[in-house]
Each structure stands twice: as structure tokens, then as C-alpha cells.
Amino acid sequence: MTTAQKIKDIEDEMAKTQKNKATEYHLGQLKAKLAKLRRDLIAPPGGGGGGPGIGFDVARTGIASVGFVGFPSVGKSTLMSKLTGTHSEAASYEFTTLTTVPGTMTYNGARLQILDLPGIIEGAKDGKGRGRQVIAVARTCNLIFIVLDVLKPLNDLAILTNELEGFGIRLNKKPPAITVRKKESGGVAITNTVPLTKIDAQEIKAVLSEYRMSNAAVAIHQPDATIEDFIDVLEGNRVYVPAIFVLNKIDAISIEELDLLYKIPNSVPISSKLWLNIDELLEVMWKKLNLVRVYTKPRGQQPDYSSPVVLRRGRCTVEDFCNAIHKEILKQFRNAMVWGTSAKHSRGQKVGLDHVLEDEDIICIFKK
Numbered sequence: 001m002t003t004a005q006k007i008k009d010i011e012d013e014m015a016k017t018q019k020n021k022a023t024e025y026h027l028g029q030l031k032a033k034l035a036k037l038r039r040d041l042i043a044p045p046g047g048g049g050g051g052p053g054i055g056f057d058v059a060r061t062g063i064a065s066v067g068f069v070g071f072p073s074v075g076k077s078t079l080m081s082k083l084t085g086t087h088s089e090a091a092s093y094e095f096t097t098l099t100t101v102p103g104t105m106t107y108n109g110a111r112l113q114i115l116d117l118p119g120i121i122e123g124a125k126d127g128k129g130r131g132r133q134v135i136a137v138a139r140t141c142n143l144i145f146i147v148l149d150v151l152k153p154l155n156d157l158a159i160l161t162n163e164l165e166g167f168g169i170r171l172n173k174k175p176p177a178i179t180v181r182k183k184e185s186g187g188v189a190i191t192n193t194v195p196l197t198k199i200d201a202q203e204i205k206a207v208l209s210e211y212r213m214s215n216a217a218v219a220i221h222q223p224d225a226t227i228e229d230f231i232d233v234l235e236g237n238r239v240y241v242p243a244i245f246v247l248n249k250i251d252a253i254s255i256e257e258l259d260l261l262y263k264i265p266n267s268v269p270i271s272s273k274l275w276l277n278i279d280e281l282l283e284v285m286w287k288k289l290n291l292v293r294v295y296t297k298p299r300g301q302q303p304d305y306s307s308p309v310v311l312r313r314g315r316c317t318v319e320d321f322c323n324a325i326h327k328e329i330l331k332q333f334r335n336a337m338v339w340g341t342s343a344k345h346s347r348g349q350k351v352g353l354d355h356v357l358e359d360e361d362i363i364c365i366f367k368k
């Protein structure tokens with residue numbers, strides 16, 4: 001039996017099993033089995049499957065990358081061509097785009113890589129079409145645009161989210177606040193700092209036994225944690241990627257219909273053909289990318305606001321800043337003066353290499 005068939009069998013059994021106290025343990029086992037099978041699809045033991053290497057080979061450039069995922073003919077290539085000036089064939093027939101087409105754009109001084117991807121369909125994660133390759137690329141992006149046809153956004157969004165989830169991608173989510181520590185003995189101990197509303201001790205034990213962990217300390221700090229969150233922590237290969245739901249082709253609907261669409265969280269309605277509401281899309285993109293611009297101020301001069309050094313959140317210390325300019329700077333570094341959000345005082349703060357910078361800070365480096 002292939003992995004895909006085994007997955008299907010378990011999904012069928014889960015669909016047949018009603019959730020109640022008596023079936024919780026069994027359902028927990030099934031969910032854990034499913035996660036383990038999916039792991040093989042994401043990164044098969046022999047390699048060559050879903051991990052690095054299966055995606056399309058694209059040279060990565062820029063400080064961050066944005067991947068376009070969607071059903072065929074929703075307008076991904078039209079949007080990407082106009083944003084970047086790089087031609088990616090757009091046409092009215094499905095599967096016009098057959099490989100990753102990279103382009104670049106500069107926004108707020110940051111060079112971004114935009115990856116136009118082939119359309120995917122339901123079943124993509126299990127090997128339909130080029131779906132697995134597409135999703136493997138999406139896994140490596142800093143932001144995903146889920147491009148949707150405005151005429152049927154919600155159903156398509158549910159399908160696409162499910163496809164990406166099956167590949168270990170979590171959209172607009174934080175890693176679960178759950179820890180699991182293996183022990184030598186003592187069985188399973190569960191502690192929680194929040195009420196457990198969606199997860200149950202029986203389920204947790206069932207999952208742990210599937211993972212052959214009969215002795216473990218589990219600590220749950222996340223309100224509304226689910227068994228899926230728990231499995232995510234055990235699997236450990238999940239990626240947490242921000243996403244924007246781009247509702248394209250608003251030129252085809254009425255203003256009243258448009259008002260309703262604004263209620264979908266994380267969504268931005270646009271028309272890539274008529275170039276409507278692209279400004280809002282780019283503003284939301286910028287927020288989601290969560291980048292840090294740092295302006296350089298040469299000693300005794302005004303800061304240079306025209307070309308910021310752009311860093312990624314979590315890698316934006318003064319040391320990261322120096323490395324982004326030139327490796328040699330570190331050797332001569334004495335200290336730095338910083339103005340802006342990260343500085344303690346409005347008149348600026350003298351800092352060392354480990355100081356964490358904030359967006360739009362100004363920095364002046366002093367050399368030895």
C-alpha cells in the first residue's frame with residue numbers, strides 16, 4: 001500500500017468515528033498515525049521526497065521572499081508580472097505557469113523576491129500535478145499570498161489551507177505554547193497553566209503512546225490548545241508562515257459584495273487586471289513581512305533615509321547590522337549610537353553589538 005492510500009484509509013476511519021469520551025483515545029491514535037505518515041511525504045526516509053530538493057530550483061535573492069499559491073487561473077501571474085516587471089505568461093487557460101518564475105521588487109527600500117508558482121488543485125499535497133513541488137517552495141517563503149478568485153474565496157481557501165497544512169505549513173499561526181519533555185520513568189504527567197477546553201488527557205496519552213513515549217512531562221500554556229497543536233510540537237517540522245488572502249478579480253463584483261469580503265480576516269481584495277487596491281495589498285504585505293529598516297548616520301552628518309539597511313526580525317542586532325554592510329566593520333567596531341524606538345532615551349543610546357534594533361532606528365557606528 002502506498003503512503004497516500006494509508007493516509008486515505010485513516011482519514012476514512014476518522015470520518016466514520018464519532019467523537020465522544022469513549023472514542024477519544026482511538027481518535028488520538030489515528031491522528032498521530034496520520035501525522036507520522038504525512039511526515040514521510042514531507043521528508044521521506046530515503047530523501048528525494050518533500051524536503052529541500054523537491055521544489056523547483058530557484059536562486060534566492062533579496063531579504064525576504066513572497067510565494068504565490070492558488071488554484072489555476074486566479075490571476076497569480078498577472079499580479080506577479082505587474083508587481084515586478086518580470087514577464088510571467090498569463091492566459092485564460094488553466095496551468096499556464098508550469099514552473100517557478102522569480103521576480104524582484106523593492107518596497108520601502110527592501111529588495112523582495114516574488115515567486116510566481118504553478119496553480120495547484122485539491123490533492124496537491126498527496127502528489128497531484130506539480131502540487132508537492134509548489135508546496136515545497138511555499139514552505140521556504142517568508143510570506144505566502146494565497147491568491148483566490150473573489151467569486152468563490154472561502155471554499156477554495158479551506159481547500160488550499162488544508163493542502164498546505166498536510167505539508168507541515170501553518171498559516172498565520174504561532175508555534176503552540178506546549179512543551180514535552182521525555183523522562184526515564186513515572187508515566188505521563190500533564191500540567192496546564194490555562195484551562196484545557198479542546199484537548200483531553202486521554203487523547204494526549206494515546207498520541208504519546210503512538211510516539212512510544214510512555215514517560216513524559218507535558219506542559220500546556222496555550223488556551224484552546226488542540227491535539228493537532230500537540231502533534232505539531234511532537235513532529236517539530238512545522239513551519240509557521242504569515243499569509244495574506246488575496247481576493248482577486250474584484251472588477252467582476254458589485255460594491256455591496258465587496259463590503260462583505262472585507263470581513264474575511266487577513267484578506268485584501270484587489271484587481272490585478274485593473275490594478276485596484278494594490279496599495280493596500282503592499283501595505284499589508286509590508287506589515288506581515290515584519291522587516292526592520294535601519295538608517296545609517298555618518299558621524300556629524302544627517303541620517304541617510306534613502307537607502308535603509310533592511311534586516312529580518314529576530315536577526316536584527318547591531319552585529320547583524322554590521323554583517324549586512326561589510327564583514328570588516330565588526331573588526332573595527334568600538335560602539336554605536338542608536339536613536340529611535342529601541343533606544344532608551346530620545347537623545348539616543350550608546351550600545352554594543354548585542355543591542356536589538358527596531359524598525360526605522362538610526363545608527364552611527366564608532367570605530368576603534
Ligand SMILES: Nc1nc2c(ncn2[C@@H]2O[C@H](COP(=O)(O)OP(=O)(O)OP(=O)(O)O)[C@@H](O)[C@H]2O)c(=O)[nH]1
Nearest residue numbers: 072073074075076077078091095096097119272273
Ligand atoms: N476580470 C479579471 N480577470 C483577471 C484578473 N487578473 C487576472 N485575470 C485573468 O485571469 C486569467 C488567468 O490569469 P493568470 O494570471 O494566467 O492566472 P494564474 O493564476 O497565473 O494561472 P495559472 O498559471 O494557470 O495557474 C487571465 O485571462 C487574466 O487576464 C482580474 O483582476 N480581473
Ligand SMILES: [K+]
Nearest residue numbers: 073091093096
Ligand atoms: K492561467
Ligand SMILES: [Mg+2]
Nearest residue numbers: 076077096097
Ligand atoms: Mg500563472
